[in-house]
Amino acid sequence: MSEVARILIGPLVWLALFTATYALHGIACSQAWYDVDALGLSLMRVVLLAAWLATIAVAGAILLALLRPPLGSRSPFVRTVSLATAATGLVAAVWTLFPVATNSICMA
Amino acid sequence: MRLFLSFFMHRGLVFRLCVLGLTPLALAGCAGELSTVDPAGPAARTIAQIWWVMLIGAAAIFALVMGLLFVAYRPARNLAHASERVFLVGLGLAFPMIVLTALLGYGLAAGEQLLPKGEPEVFYVTADAGRWAWRFGYPGVAEGYRVSEDVLHIPAGRPVDVAITTRDVIHSFWVPRLAGKLDAVPGYVNVLRIEADAPGRYAGLSSEFSGPGYTQFGFEVIAHGAEDWQAFLAGELE
Amino acid sequence: MSGLARHRRLTRIWASRPGFRGWFSSVNHTDLGKMFIVAALVFFAIGGILGMLIRAQLATPHSAFVGPEIYNQIFTMHGTIMMFLFAIPTFEGLAIYLLPKLLGTRDLAFPRLTAYGFWCYIFGGSMLIVSLLLGIAPNSGWFMYPPLSGAIYSPGINTDFWLIGITFVEISAISAAVEITVSILRYRAPGMSLDKMPIFAWYALVTALMILTGFPPLILGSILLELERAFGLPFFQADLGGDSLLWQHLFWLFGHPEVYIIFLPAAGVISTVLPVMCRTSLLGYGWVVAAAVGLAFLSFGLWVHHMFTTGIPNMALAFFSAASTLVAVPTAVQIFAWIGTMWRGRPDLRLPMLYILAFFATFVIGGLTGVMVAVVPFDWQVHDTAFITAHLHYVLFGGFVFPMLGGLYYWLPHFTGRTRYFFLGETAFGLVFIGFHGTFLAMHWVGLLGQRRRIDTYDADAGWTAINLASSIGSFVLLIGLALVLIDVVLHVILSARGRRNPWHAGTLEWAMITPPPAYNFASLPRVSTREPLWTDPELPNRLVRGEGYLGDPPTDRRETMIVDIASGEPREIVVFPRNTALPIVFAAITGVFFLSLLIKVYWITPLALAAMAVMAWRWTWSIGDRTDAGPQPAGQGLTLPLATERDRSPGWWGSLFLLTANATLFGSLIFGYAFLWTIAPGWPPSEWLVPSILEAVVAIGGTLAGTLAIRAASVANRKGAGCVPALAVALIGALAAAVALGLLMARIPDPTGHAYGATLLVLAGYALFHALLIALMIAFLIARVRAGYVSPIRRAELGVVRLWADYVAAVAAITIVLVNLPGWVA
Known part of the structure; x- marks a missing residue:
């Protein structure tokens, strides 16, 4: 089971944080955080940027941890596949949340 | 590029x-x-x-x-x-x-x-869908010409923001030659930016399935030239 | 024992009852796999005929032969049947038939569950077909958007047929997914470590996990919509605090992964068949596995791309657009892995390969148009037009039907043991290919010219007539082609000569048996050291028949196979399977009565049906296990292994784990819905909040927590040989007390029909109450088992299963209590 978990953990964490960021955007819009100033930007932009960077950091940390035991597998096959799926998670984190973090607006 | x-x-x-x-x-x-x-x-x-x-x-x-x-x-x-x-x-x-x-x-x-952005020359209309008729409203236009059914009048060559709502189920406002479609969802107001280059008549459709009357559920957009538009605003048209 | 004597002995143990009666009592995966596939093909034929009716209706502006009332039923049922009654069951049938053979074992993990799932599928599917014959079929489109599908605008029983029938059918998808997951992880040939699994097993594993997490949102949506329709709980009514967009989220949270649930098994077929047709092995096995896993996950991140026109914030559009395009990458990895395999080998043009080439030509177009519609502005134009109809048929027919037809011809000699010699199949292929593209290629264009989906006719001056007529002609060519495939297969089954074993010279284990396959698959279980055992050892089939593997000499009349370690594939336990029984079909029939009582709204039957289901479940589980300790058993080749019931984690534990995964996804979807309504829906806040009650909270949380702790104590006592009934009695009292507290909570929820807030609270608390009662029933069962002598310090598996469920129930109770009070506290 732990071998299967190693293969699934990277994208699983991405999916959870992706959903969380989506929820965060919903909250930011409903609470009008785009009108609140923070660090020279809107609070919404700051929060979403932070969420993006945090997601990248977590995805990157998982990828690094999978390189060697205890989180990394001793089986070469599972190691390769888990690194590939964790890399998928990292790329997905950078790619899919980039527009959210940098370029999002609230409609109406 | x-x-x-x-x-x-x-x-x-x-x-x-x-x-x-x-x-x-x-x-x-x-x-x-x-x-x-x-x-x-x-x-x-x-x-x-x-x-x-x-x-x-x-x-x-x-x-x-x-x-x-x-x-x-x-x-x-x-x-x-x-x-x-x-x-x-x-x-x-x-x-x-x-x-x-x-x-x-x-x-x-x-x-x-x-995307609609707040520009001064934008004209605002409302589009309220219901099975199976569109009601268009023109806030701020002369009395008596506030509402039209199944025909939307707009000025040509000028951006128009359409505020889309529904009275019953989900519908969708779509004028294929002018812009993409946007849904009318219960409880929400969705705003779509359209603009016609030239005066003319443009066919519109509701493009979200709404039951037995769906196939025929369309409307027409009439884009008016400057003179016609003044006439419409003044209530002299139709 | 000679090979023939072994065959006779194993056949006597494993065979289904002869003739007609055998169908209803068989729990054998080979029988049920074939029954699944045949049933799915029957539904494919029905769905295909409905598709033809659509094309006949639209052939010209004057060819409409039915009005919108009937036409709406036709297209709704076409989509519904193809998605739920054809595509998913075809995967289930193929996986059920093939997996044990590919994995080198004798049956799936839960044989009776296979049969139960099959009968649920048949009964639920029949319900929908009956509605079609009676002219009261669902008519709101296959994605059933409320408010159109709500009680106000669809007052008839039509929509109820969809919601209840499909939920019934989905039981079979969930049970098959649990079974496939556990089987792939634990029921394999000795030595088959994860990296030596046949690639199809990887695809089936990923698909099954996707079903477990993809279907629950739709099941939840169906339950909520049916509750709204039947009892007026306004989840989707904007004026009462609901939101019709919630349905769209739940539906597409299922609906998009569904596309990949359909594509991945077909990709598994390609990855299996294509290398054999090229006389080589798959290029980049590990890459392909990682791509399949990555695809599965990414597909859950892009459901909103079906909702680009609903006016959700542009940012959300941007990020789902990004996710939607990204999903093309793992797809590309697989496509190019296959093409690379062809470059490396010597591809031929035999019939399975022709279908795979058709897959490439079709699916690549579907994928490219898919990337196009992921670009938001373009989607604003083509959404709900014929362009989308064309796109989705390129994806689904190209990505599923073509590979599956290739797979059908590939495994046909395995199903029948015969060889195909007609050229009918090649002719049929040509017609199917030409007919398909003739139907759908030009349909892209007519969509761009403004033809919407789901219209029942159009104006002659719209300029669409030529394309529609061509499309309708193409569809009849397609129909003729598919009919020829059917004739070819029937002729093959009844006329063809017996063929030799392994006609394609494949390397995987399903060809290491006589064909058609015997009920027990392998006379003895092979030890595997490579991914293509038959290439490594061409003599393997004969050695297995001679008993040179494991479990070749069954000491008693029991059906036994082996459970292995997940990662290494080393043997761990022997499992004993149940025999032929009519229990599954009876249980499915009673389940059908439950759903029928909801459908025809005769609610006094519902609790009776539930009670009968509880009795059946009790009998079902009671028949497993022994009253005496068996100890280590001989497994052949000098190996001895314990029985699975004498371990902490039995197959039942693993099955429960994955069933709970699906269950937790359902609960998670409910929480998502609650949070969505709370933060997004217009019409909030409600007029009054629930008043928190400390006593209720303490009893509900404390009772379930005490339950799970007491079961732990019972496990410890049992291991020491002491009695565990007192601890279990404490657990039972705890669960019942929690149930009472949750019942009281439900009774004082503010006006569930007046606002979606109360309605959601009612469902949350009802979910927790159901689980408290369920765990109470399980604990009562366990007490009865202990008293009847089925539990001992060695035979301890049942305690582990109930403990897992008790942990889940405790978590549900705690989360529910916090959530129902949260908005009130915040406000």
């Missing part, structure tokens, strides 16, 4: 692409009162241009894949190339990433232009 795109922006070329028979499909021609590839407004034109760019790209990729399949059946193929590095890293990962990055950037930038 910009040069490349502006090349395609040229309407004459788009028209020729359409008629020259890129595919047998083009035999049917691009024209039509509901045709998205016969745009009559800036939003629809941008989207039509996106379509032609994507069609050319897709055709090239399709040809590449078919070519690779064809070569697989030729005895003279270079077997040294059948490696994980070429097929999986090169073609599987790098190639789509590059194409998709370009496409996504282009798509997002184009989409940005289409």
